[in-house]
Amino acid sequence: LLAATALVAYADGAHIALHATSGDYTITVFTAPDPLVAGPVDISVLVQDRATDTVLGDARVTATLSGVGEPLHLDLTHVAASNKLLLAANPVLDAAGSYNLQFQVERPEAPAASFSVTLPVSANHRRRTTLLFSLALPLAAILLFLVNQQVKRKASLRRRLPLS
Amino acid sequence: MQTAVTAAFASWMIPPWATFFLVLTAVIYWRGWREIRRTRPEQFPVWRLFCILGGLFTLWIAIASPLDTLSGMLLVVHMTQHLLLMSVAPPLVALSAPQVPLLRGLPRLWVREGLGPFFSLAPVHALQRLFKSKLFAWVAMNLAFIAWHIPAAYDLALRHPQLHEVEHACFFLTSVLFWWPIIEPWPVVYKGSRWLMLPYLMSADIVNTALSAFLSFSGRVIYPVYADAPRLFGITALNDQIAAGSEMWVLGSTAFLVPIMWITLRMLSRRSERRQAARAFAASLLPQAAPVAPVHRSAGPLRFDLFKLPAAGAFFKSRYGRQLLQAVLLLVAAAVIVDGFFGHRMGSMNLAGIVPWTYARALFVLALLLVGNLFCMSCPFMLPRELGKRVASMLGLARMPWPRALRGKWLSATLLGLFFWAYEALGLWDSPLKTASLLAAYFLTAFAVDSIFRGASFCKYVCPVGQFNFVSSLLSPVSLEARSQATCSSCSTRDCIAGNERQRGCELDLFMPRKSGNLDCTLCMDCVKACPHDNIGLFVQAPARELVQITMHDPQRSSVGRYSRRADLALLALVVVAAAFGSAAVMVVPVASLLTRASDAMPGWLAAMAGLGLAAALPAVLFGLLLAAVWLMRPSQSQQSDWARGEDDASRRAQLCRWTLALLPIGLGMWTAHLSFHLITGWNSIVPALQQAALDLHLRFHIGPGGMPNWAGEHSLLMPDALLQVQLVLLDAGLLFALYVGWRMVRPRASLRPQATAGPTVGQSLVTLAPWATVVLLLYVAGVWVLLEPMQMRGMAGM
Numbered sequence: 001l002l003a004a005t006a007l008v009a010y011a012d013g014a015h016i017a018l019h020a021t022s023g024d025y026t027i028t029v030f031t032a033p034d035p036l037v038a039g040p041v042d043i044s045v046l047v048q049d050r051a052t053d054t055v056l057g058d059a060r061v062t063a064t065l066s067g068v069g070e071p072l073h074l075d076l077t078h079v080a081a082s083n084k085l086l087l088a089a090n091p092v093l094d095a096a097g098s099y100n101l102q103f104q105v106e107r108p109e110a111p112a113a114s115f116s117v118t119l120p121v122s123a124n125h126r127r128r129t130t131l132l133f134s135l136a137l138p139l140a141a142i143l144l145f146l147v148n149q150q151v152k153r154k155a156s157l158r159r160r161l162p163l164s
Numbered sequence: 165m166q167t168a169v170t171a172a173f174a175s176w177m178i179p180p181w182a183t184f185f186l187v188l189t190a191v192i193y194w195r196g197w198r199e200i201r202r203t204r205p206e207q208f209p210v211w212r213l214f215c216i217l218g219g220l221f222t223l224w225i226a227i228a229s230p231l232d233t234l235s236g237m238l239l240v241v242h243m244t245q246h247l248l249l250m251s252v253a254p255p256l257v258a259l260s261a262p263q264v265p266l267l268r269g270l271p272r273l274w275v276r277e278g279l280g281p282f283f284s285l286a287p288v289h290a291l292q293r294l295f296k297s298k299l300f301a302w303v304a305m306n307l308a309f310i311a312w313h314i315p316a317a318y319d320l321a322l323r324h325p326q327l328h329e330v331e332h333a334c335f336f337l338t339s340v341l342f343w344w345p346i347i348e349p350w351p352v353v354y355k356g357s358r359w360l361m362l363p364y365l366m367s368a369d370i371v372n373t374a375l376s377a378f379l380s381f382s383g384r385v386i387y388p389v390y391a392d393a394p395r396l397f398g399i400t401a402l403n404d405q406i407a408a409g410s411e412m413w414v415l416g417s418t419a420f421l422v423p424i425m426w427i428t429l430r431m432l433s434r435r436s437e438r439r440q441a442a443r444a445f446a447a448s449l450l451p452q453a454a455p456v457a458p459v460h461r462s463a464g465p466l467r468f469d470l471f472k473l474p475a476a477g478a479f480f481k482s483r484y485g486r487q488l489l490q491a492v493l494l495l496v497a498a499a500v501i502v503d504g505f506f507g508h509r510m511g512s513m514n515l516a517g518i519v520p521w522t523y524a525r526a527l528f529v530l531a532l533l534l535v536g537n538l539f540c541m542s543c544p545f546m547l548p549r550e551l552g553k554r555v556a557s558m559l560g561l562a563r564m565p566w567p568r569a570l571r572g573k574w575l576s577a578t579l580l581g582l583f584f585w586a587y588e589a590l591g592l593w594d595s596p597l598k599t600a601s602l603l604a605a606y607f608l609t610a611f612a613v614d615s616i617f618r619g620a621s622f623c624k625y626v627c628p629v630g631q632f633n634f635v636s637s638l639l640s641p642v643s644l645e646a647r648s649q650a651t652c653s654s655c656s657t658r659d660c661i662a663g664n665e666r667q668r669g670c671e672l673d674l675f676m677p678r679k680s681g682n683l684d685c686t687l688c689m690d691c692v693k694a695c696p697h698d699n700i701g702l703f704v705q706a707p708a709r710e711l712v713q714i715t716m717h718d719p720q721r722s723s724v725g726r727y728s729r730r731a732d733l734a735l736l737a738l739v740v741v742a743a744a745f746g747s748a749a750v751m752v753v754p755v756a757s758l759l760t761r762a763s764d765a766m767p768g769w770l771a772a773m774a775g776l777g778l779a780a781a782l783p784a785v786l787f788g789l790l791l792a793a794v795w796l797m798r799p800s801q802s803q804q805s806d807w808a809r810g811e812d813d814a815s816r817r818a819q820l821c822r823w824t825l826a827l828l829p830i831g832l833g834m835w836t837a838h839l840s841f842h843l844i845t846g847w848n849s850i851v852p853a854l855q856q857a858a859l860d861l862h863l864r865f866h867i868g869p870g871g872m873p874n875w876a877g878e879h880s881l882l883m884p885d886a887l888l889q890v891q892l893v894l895l896d897a898g899l900l901f902a903l904y905v906g907w908r909m910v911r912p913r914a915s916l917r918p919q920a921t922a923g924p925t926v927g928q929s930l931v932t933l934a935p936w937a938t939v940v941l942l943l944y945v946a947g948v949w950v951l952l953e954p955m956q957m958r959g960m961a962g963m
Contacts, residue, residue, distance in 0.1 A: 019392050028394040046394050053395050134892035134948060138899050145904075150926050151281035 017101075023113030025059070025105050026050050030086065036121045038096050043074070044081050044088040047105055060106045061087045068097035068121070096121050180886060182228045186220045193262060196269030207350055212260045219256030222248050227332055236322065237393045239401075243408040249332055250309070251419035254339040261349035273706075296352070298345045302364060305342035306371050308334040313375055315386055322389045342368070346423050361427050369420040376416065379409030469701035470642060471692075480689055480702065489542035497544040497603055499857070504600025507860040516596035518846065518853045520603075526843035529636070529835055533707070536642040537633045540623070540686035545610040549622065556615035566621040573631060573732035577739050580628040584743040585779035588750055589772055620671035623686055630686070635736050636832055637682035638825070639708045639901070644685060644692070644700060645676075651699045652677035660691040660700065667694040676700060678722035681710040683733070708829060708901050714822055715908040727825060731817065734824040735783075738790075741831030742783040745946055748838040752953035789942070790827075793935035794820050823936055826905040830940055833898015834947045837891040844890070847881045891951045899944045906933050906940065 018029035025047055032042040047059040057078075065072040074089040081088035093099065103115040193216045201208050225231060226248035235242035267275055282288055294300055311317060312331050321331040345354050346361055378386075385391040385401045395401065471477035479485045496519060504516030511517025528539040556562035586592065592599050613622040623630050646652050660676040663669035670676075670691045672684045676699075679685070692700045706712070710727075713719075718728045727733060749755045763771035794816065857863075882890065910932045911924075924932070 019394065026394070048394060053398060130888055130892070131948065131952060133889070134896060137893065138896045138944075141896075141900055142903065145907075146926060146930075148278065148281050151285065152277070153926060155281065155284070 017119060018115065018117040020115055021050050022115055023105075023111055024050050025056070025113050026053070027103065027105060027115055029101070029103070029115075029117055031119060036093070036119055038093050038121055040090055040092045041121075042088060042090055043076070043101070044086040045076055045103065046086050055085055056107060057085075058107060059087070062104045062106075063089065064102045065091060065093075065099055066102070067100040067118075068093070068095050093121050179228045180882060180890065183224065186224050186228075189266070190217060190220050192269035193260070193265045194269065196265030196267065199268045200265055208261070208265070212265075215256045216260035216262060216265075219253045219260060222253040222256060223336065226253065234396070236389075237396055238399070239387065239390050239404045239408040240399075240411060243411050245332075246335055247412065247415055247419075249335045250305075250339040251416060253336065254343045255347060255419075255423075257340060258343045258347040258349050263349070264351065271706075295341055296344075296354075298354070298356075298360070298364060301338075301341040301345060302368065305338040306368060308338040309371065310375065315388070318387050319389050322387075346427075358427055358431055362424055365420045365424050365427075369417050372416040372420065373413060376409045376413030380406050380413065381409075468704040469647070470704065471701050481692055483693070486541060486689055487547070490544060490546050493542050493544035494547050497607075501600045501603050503857045503861065504596040504603070507596060507857050509596065511594040511596055511599075512849075513853065513856050514596035515853050515857050516599040516603075517593060518849050520599060521593045522842045522846045522849060526839035528633070529832070529839055530843075532633060532636045532640055533832065533836065534641070536640045536702075537637045537682065537685065537687050540630055540633050541688065543623075543630075543686070545607055545622075545627075548607050549610040549614045552611040552615040562615055562618055564617050566617045566619070566625055570625060572625075573730070573736045576625055576628060576631040577732060577736040579626065580631050580736065581739045581743070581779060581783070583628040584739070584747060585776055588747070588779075589775050619673065620686070624672050624684055631736055632740060634683055634685075635733070635740055635828065636835075637685070638710045638828060639832055640682050641704060641707045642702055643682055643705050643709075644687065645679065645703050647699050647701045649677060651697050655697060655699075657696065659694040659696055663690075663694055664696070669694050673723040675722040678720070680719050680721045681713070681724075683710075683721070683724045683727070708905060711825060711828065711905045712908055714825065715905060718822075728818040728821045731821060734821040737825050737828050737831075738783045738787055740835075741827045741943070742786045744831040744834035744838070745943060745950070746779070746782045748834060748950045749946070751838075752950055754953060786827075786939075787824075789939045790820065790824055790936075793939050794823055796935040797932060822909060823906075826909060826936075827902060827940065827943070829901035829905065830895075830898040830943050830947075833895045833901070834943075836898070837894040837947065837951060840894060841887065841891060844881045844887055888951065892948065895944065895947045895951065898947075899940065902940050903933075903937060906936055909933075 017031045018027070020027060027048070028046040030042075030044040030046070032044075043063070045061050047056045047061065048054060049056055061076040063074040063076060065074060072091055074091055076087035076089045078087055080090055099119040099121055101117050101119055103117075104112060105115070106112040194213065197208055197213050197216075226245045231241055231245055235245055267279075270279075312321065312334065317331075321328045344352065346365065348354055382405075383402075385405055387405075390401050390404060393401070395404075399407070471481065500516045500519050503514055507516070508514045511521075524539075531538040553562055586602075590598050592602065609626065610622045613626055614620070657664070658675070659667070659669060661669040661673065668690055671688070672686065674685060674691070676691055676695070687702075692702075714727050718726045720726055724730070724733075750759060759775075762774070766774065797819075907929070910929045
């Protein structure tokens with residue numbers, strides 16, 4: 001049980017896709033899953049004051065995702081973020097390819113700034129991993145059970161055989 | 165700083181698996197610790213219990229607390245996690261001497277029949293010897309420590325969550341091995357002088373010091389991930405690294421130096437010399453010194469009576485205990501009906517769309533599998549039905565017996581099938597009005613049926629929800645049973661079924677001395693209250709015990725007979741299993757689009773009829789598959805004679821009934837996986853739904869700030885990956901239980917077999933089981949496919 005607990009330890013963080021400064025801002029873009037694969041993705045942004053590194057919770061971030069298929073306009077929010085320091089959006093990327101992500105950062109009474117990053121997106125293999133895990137679990141249990149039954153049968157036969 | 169810490173807490177979600185396994189470990193240890201303290205109180209004082217709890221809590225803090233949220237951005241936080249995993253949790257776990265308490269804490273049958281055979285295997289002995297080697301433990305811990313701190317490996321672990329989990333597992337497990345010989349938890353005895361522990365610890369401290377010094381004095385950021393990470397609290401990446409190195413140096417070294425001092429002091433004391441001599445003597449007597457599975461004096465079945473629990477027992481046995489539960493559910497049902505008729509038109513924003521379909525279904529199915537048939541116990545339809553019965557008895561009604569031709573589960577299985585069909589065809593999930601109408605009709609039917617017929621005819625022969633619960637409760641872990649058969653034999657009044665002047669007897673005709681299992685038992689507690697000898701208990705039993713029981717000997721049960729002769733019961737089980745997969749399948753995009761396209765292409769009435777046909781076809785197809793499987797299986801001669809010796813019905817029909825009932829675990833696994841999805845994704849939807857209901861019904865009270873529903877605040881209790889894993893594990897559990905029941909069906913019964921015969925081999929049994937197991941595996945594959953498909957966005961149609 002302890003071993004199993006160690007193996008299911010909670011995962012950390014996401015991939016940092018961009019860390020850059022522009023205007024008054026420093027932004028860090030995290031993407032998940034890592035590596036990015038087609039399907040639902042998480043794009044999260046941390047906006048900080050360039051001079052003091054203070055996290056700017058009132059910043060508004062919008063983004064445009066283009067390069068593969070129709071351009072997608074995103075409004076990043078704290079609600080969508082799993083880490084409430086960040087602003088996030090969860091678009092669904094239909095296909096693999098190289099996506100261009102253009103950010104616009106605004107704050108009340110402050111000049112806006114823009115950032116861009118290229119996101120390489122591969123084909124989806126993540127579900128395959130989950131599926132393999134789900135198949136491996138009962139398979140391992142069945143194998144252990146059969147070994148158990150075999151050992152018990154052998155022991156039972158040994159007990160029944162007359163001593164020679 | 166406050167923003168970051170607040171955000172770390174706000175973004176933290178309790179990881180379900182880690183928390184579940186840690187709590188389970190603590191419970192198992194506690195059970196075993198209590199047992200072992202009866203015979204060895206000096207060896208297991210209370211501080212050992214605190215050690216395991218402290219160790220497990222530290223482990224939880226390291227891997228599952230908000231620390232984890234910040235560790236990707238700050239090396240010093242990440243290093244704290246590693247220190248907890250390597251220097252705090254492992255010694256605490258070792259100090260608790262966990263082997264024997266953990267074995268004693270598990271059910272005895274599992275240890276004896278499940279783990280016992282493995283203890284005799286040569287590879288397991290070899291592994292035990294390897295893990296017990298001090299050299300191996302030292303090398304493993306230090307190798308893991310150094311290897312994972314190489315920048316490339318560290319970086320890789322931070323970028324890949326699964327690898328990061330492996331890193332944490334390596335740290336913890338190798339550290340447990342490392343701390344084992346230092347603490348020597350009972351009953352392990354190590355050979356050799358304890359003085360050897362000093363170089364063992366000091367050399368490990370040197371490795372720790374070297375790495376810490378390297379981190380502190382390198383003058384450059386070693387791990388590129390932290391160079392790129394945003395800086396929090398105004399700490400530069402280099403300062404963060406220096407702080408992490410210093411922390412590792414000071415605290416890590418302290419963890420090694422404290423046991424060095426402790427061992428030195430003990431070795432220098434005279435008492436210690438005597439103990440060392442005694443230890444050496446013990447080691448010479450026990451050269452293997454491996455932990456031995458405890459020998460249990462009694463191997464009787466587990467008979468834990470829930471009525472012995474102070475609060476629960478009094479509550480269930482009290483006159484108004486059940487009525488209180490029923491009253492609560494009646495109020496909930498009334499609120500659902502009122503909001504369904506007069507509230508918001510969209511199902512996902514109305515109590516009638518949320519309470520029955522998101523919460524009640526999932527919670528009651530989970531309760532069935534974890535506790536028992538709680539729905540029937542607290543059934544909201546019972547209070548109006550009781551009223552109807554009283555009125556009818558005053559008018560001289562409610563005396564007719566239920567028609568003989570309709571006894572059995574044929575009618576109720578059909579009604580249950582129709583209920584599942586209606587759920588889809590009428591779109592009950594999306595129509596509060598229809599849901600409310602259905603609930604109201606349910607109340608009226610219960611009232612009408614029990615006003616005319618005597619006993620609990622509605623529950624036993626009509627109620628579709630009740631039938632679902634009855635058949636599912638064959639897997640339930642509790643059952644009402646007589647405490648002593650001798651007391652029942654000497655009882656002349658038989659109040660449990662006949663009743664007395666202050667309490668009626670069982671309305672479902674279950675006579676306690678011959679009652680075995682949960683079929684038709686609503687846990688109403690009438691028999692418990694009527695019994696003048698207080699001879700009825702609510703006993704904990706192994707899950708699916710009744711299904712395993714029919715594989716060995718299917719007893720004649722009061723009022724329900726033998727399960728293997730109940731074709732109607734088999735049909736009911738078939739409907740439940742088929743509907744589990746059918747109702748989940750119609751929610752996923754490919755099936756939903758296919759059905760929508762098909763129904764669009766035909767007139768409305770034809771589409772409805774086709775849907776009804778499809779609903780009937782699913783159990784029929786499953787029945788066809790089962791029929792083919794049972795025909796292919798042809799039970800062996802030894803199996804036939806086993807059944808004959810057990811006075812069981814060995815006919816093909818009886819076999820078909822047995823094999824159909826054996827499918828129940830996979831069906832219930834699918835139901836649980838499906839319904840858990842709704843519960844987990846909509847777990848907090850009740851708050852905005854109540855706010856919405858208050859708003860729509862113009863109620864004067866307000867819930868929450870401003871009283872306005874915040875629908876945007878709804879979010880899943882689990883991350884998508886964890887949710888899918890939970891669903892798949894539940895389905896896996898269903899598969900394994902079903903296969904186990906099937907296995908028991910094809911294995912010979914040792915008790916009935918003459919000593920001279922060996923019975924079929926494991927391979928022969930697998931071949932016999934293969935046709936039926938194929939049907940189970942087909943269902944499993946279908947279930948996995950459904951769970952992997954994206955869910956159709958249902959409940960939005962009304963927008």
